Amino acid sequence: MNHTYLTLTDRHDRTPAVIPGASVPLDGALLRNMTYALLLHNNTLPTLAKFWKAADDLAHGSTTDSDLAVLKEVFAATPMSPGIPADNQATMFMALTCGDAEWPHEVEGYGRPHHRRPREVAAHRGHARQHLGMRLLGQAR
Incomplete structure (x- = not known):
């Protein structure tokens, strides 16, 4: 299979x-x-x-x-709208369930440990989800 x-x-x-x-x-x-x-x-x-x-x-x-x-x-059950990628639902699911955490942009950032406090992580995830929702609604660039 x-x-x-x-x-x-x-x-x-x-x-x-x-x-x-x-x-x-x-x-x-x-x-x-x-x-x-x-x-x-x-x-x-x-x-x-x-x-x-x-x-x-x-x-x-x-x-x-x-x-x-x-x-x-x-x-x-899954109407396909012009201009909306067919895998949009799966992509949204993965984005939301994987934490929407920001990753370091510099290569060096991956070589050192990053320790964030739980409140900082929660605040960042809330901002990321809000930004993602606005992007999906076409309100953010």
């Missing part, structure tokens, strides 16, 4: 496939995002298996009616 997933995502990274009726192609990033979303619940695992088959068929240029049905099902 791991080999199938890695092969499939690599193929879509190299050559994104057109999803009938969608405004963005199925590339490796979108495939990873949808795989993650479908792995969250046991009841969506059969849909994930069908989605991988459909993705494989898309890559080979031959979709079946069953493939089109599962693609419609999978992408119906």
